[in-house]
Amino acid sequence: MLRYTLKRLGYMVVTLWLIITITFFIMHLLPGTPLKNEEKIPPQVREQILEQYGLKDPLPVQYVKFMGNLLQGDLGKSMTLDGRNVADFIVEGFPVSAFVGSQAVIFGTLIGLLLGTIAGLNRGKLVDNAAIIVAVLGVSVPSFVMGGFLSYFVGVKLQWLPTGLWESYESSILPSLALSFGVIAQISRYVRTEMVEVLDQDYMKTAKAKGLNRSTVIIRHALRNALIPAVTVLGPLAVNIITGSLVIEQIFALPGLGKFFVQSIQQNDYTMIMGVTVFYSALIIIVIFLVDLLYGLIDPRIRISGAKE
C-alpha cells in the first residue's frame, strides 16, 4: 500500500509539472500584453512596465524564474490588479467558491441519490420517467438560465432569499441550488443505472433469501455498490464546482474565484493565469488521488488488488 501511494505521489508531481509547463508556454501565444491601455501609453512607459513584469526576458528565462519562485511558494503579483499578490486573490476568493460549491455538491448528491434510487427501484414506471426528465433538464438547462431564474423568481418575485451579493448565509442558498442541478442530474443517472444492475446480482438474491428486510438490503447491499461509479464522477465534479463558476458568481455577484479563470486570460494577466492553473490542477490531482483511496473503503476488492500491486 505504501509503495503504491508513493508511486502515485510521484505521478502526481510529474502531472502537475507537465500542466504548469504546457500552460506557461501556450499562454504566451495569446495576442497582446497585460497592459490596460495598450495603445494609449507612450512607448518608453510601455517598455518600463514590461521590464518590471519581467516580460522582456526570453521565454525560457521567464520560465525558469517562474518555476524558481513557485518552488518557494511564491505565485507572484497580478499584472492587471496593480501588484496585488495572486495568492491573496486565491485565499480570499476560494472560500466563497468552496462554500457555495460544497453546498451545491451536498444538495446535488443527496437529491441525486434519492432520485436515482427511486428511479432504479421503479424501473420503467412513471416515477422512473419523471426522474429521468429531471436529470435531462438538469444537464441541458444552462446554469445561467437557472441562476437568472432563481434570482428573479425567488429573490424579486417571492422575496424569500436575497437576489445576490455575499452578505449572509442566506446569500449562498440560491447560487448553491443553481449549481446543484448539474450534480443532481449526473448522480441520479449513475445511481439509477447501477441500481438496476445491482438489483439483478446473485448476492442480492442471497441477501433477500437470508431474510433481511427490504430497506437493509437496499441500503447496505444495493446502494453501497451502486455508489462506486457515482464516487468516481463526484471527485472531479466536486473540484470543478468548488473552484467556482464564472457564470454563477457573476449572476449572483459573489466575490469568488471563478471569474479569475476567464478574466485573467482575457486580460493577459500571466501571473494570475498561472496562479489559478497551479491551484486548480493541484486540487484536482489531489482529489482524484483521494477518490482512488476512497474506492478501497467502499469496495474491498479494489483495496486488495491495490495492496497486491
Next chain:
Amino acid sequence: MSKGFKLSSVFAVLLALSLVLSACNFGSNSGSDDGQTLNLIELQEPPSLDSAKATDSVSFTILDNVLEGLYRADGKDQPVLAMAAEEPKVSDDQKTWTFKIRDAKWSDGKPVTAKDFEYSWKRVLDPKTASEYVQMMYVLENAEEYNTGKAKVEDVGVKALDDKTLEVKLKTAIPYFKALLTFPTFLPQRQDIVEKYGDKYALEAKNMVYNGAFVLSDWKHEKSFQYKKNDLYWDKANVKLNTVNVNIVKDSAQAINLYETGKTDFAYLGAEFLDKYKSSKEKFVIEESSVWYLEFNQREKEFFKNQKIRQAFSLAIDRQKLIDSVLKNGSTLPSGFVHSAIYATPDKKYRDIVKYDFPFDPAKAKQLLAEGLKEIGMDKAPTVELLTDDTTKAKRQAEFFKEQFRVNLGVNVEIASVTFKERLNRGKNGKFDIVIGGWSADYNDPLTYLTIMKSDESYNRGKWKNDEYDKLIRAATVNENYEERLEQLKQAEKILMDETGIAMLYFRNQLGLKKDYVKNWPWRVIGAQYSLKEVSIEGKK
C-alpha cells in the same frame, strides 16, 4: 465498520464546511441608515487607487471623491476652486501659474501643502513609476524630457515655493489647463505615506490618506467598498451624505434585481431591460464623451483610398435606426468628430460653434460608389472585412452594418469577430478593411479628439492621411493665440469630415435607473464617472 465509515465521513464534511464558512467573510456594509446613506453598484473592482497609476473609470471615480486637486469639476464639468484657495496668478505669456494652497487637512490631521503636489506630479513623471497616463503631465515644462531621461527632476516645471505656494511652468500656453487640473493624475500625494507603504500604497483603504469630501472607510476586494463623510474636509458643511456603500455587480440582470429589491439606489439599464422601464421616471441618460466611428483601411488597397467610396459607405448608414433599434442606450446622432460635451472657450461649447450632420441617402451612396469604382478602375466592389469585438453588443452592431451595406450599397461584408486584444492587434497592424473605432476625451478641449487622426498616430488605425490636417494639428498644439488655435482646430475637423476620413456613427451614452429620492447627482463626461459631494437623499420613506 460500515456505519463507522459513514458517520466519520459525514462528520469530516461538516467540519470542513464549518471551517470554510468561518473563512468566507460574509458581512455587508450596510450599517444603520441615518437617512443620508446612498447604496450604489459598480461594474468592477478598482485595479488601482494610486493616482499616478490609475487608468480606469472606477478608480478615477473613487479618487475624485476621496482626494481633491487644485481644481475639481462641478456639476456642469466646469473647474471650480478646490485645494487652490483663490484663482492663480498667471504670467502674461500664460505659461507661469502661481497657486495659493487652501488651509486644508489630510484625513490624518496633517496640513495639505504645495509640496504634496510637487511630489505627486514629479512621481507621475518619474520613469520608474511607469505611469500609463503620464502624457497628461507633458504640458509641464521639461516634463517629457525628464520622463524620457533627457532632463533632471529639478528642471520639471512644478515647484513648491513654500508650504502654501505652488509655481507651475507650462511648456506651451494651453486654454484648457484649469480643466486639465481636475483630472485624477494631477491629484496630490503625501510623500511620507507613499514611502511608508511602498508597493502596498493605495492597495488597501488604510494604506492611504484622504483630503476629499469622503474617505474610503472599507474596501473588500472584488466585493464592495464604502465611503464615509470626511470630518476634516474643508467644505464639509456642503457634504450631505454620511455613507455610500458600493457593491461590485457585473451582471446587468442582477443589478436590476438588486434595484428592484431596494439593495441599490442605482443601476445601469441595459438594452434588454429597456422595455420594462420605457416610461419610468427613474430612468435617466448618462452622458459620456465617447464618439464612435468607422475607420477604413487606407494603407495599400485602392478601394478605401477613394474618397467617393468612403463617402458612399457613410451615406449608406441609417444612424437613427442604429441608435433606436440596435444600441437602445440613449446614444445620440453625432454632430462631428469632437463630442458635444467639449468646450471651445471657458464658456462656450465647441459644438455650439460648428456642427455637421450625416445624412442617410442610399441613392446618392450607390451613385458615389459607382463613380468611385470607375475612378479606380474596378467594376465591382470587393468583399469587405469588418473587424469587431466578440461581445454580443459588438456582434449585433456588426450585423447591422453588414445588412446596411448589403441593402443600400450592394456590398458584401464579412464579419471578423475577435477578442478585444486581438482586435487591437489587428487594428494596429492594419489587418482589416473596416474597423469600429471609439474615443473618449482625456481633457476638455477639441484637440483631445482631433490629435488622434494625425497620420502618425497609432490610434489612426485606418491611416487616413491628409498633409494639411497634420500641419494644422501640429500648429494648433503649440499655438498660444487661442482664437487662431480654435480656427485651426475647426479647419482640421472640416477636412476630416469633408473627406470622410472616418465615418461618424454616434455619440454614445448609457442609460441608468436611480431612485427619485437621490437628488443632485452630477455625472461627469471626463475622467471620473460621477461626484458624490453634491448628492443628498430627500424624501426617502
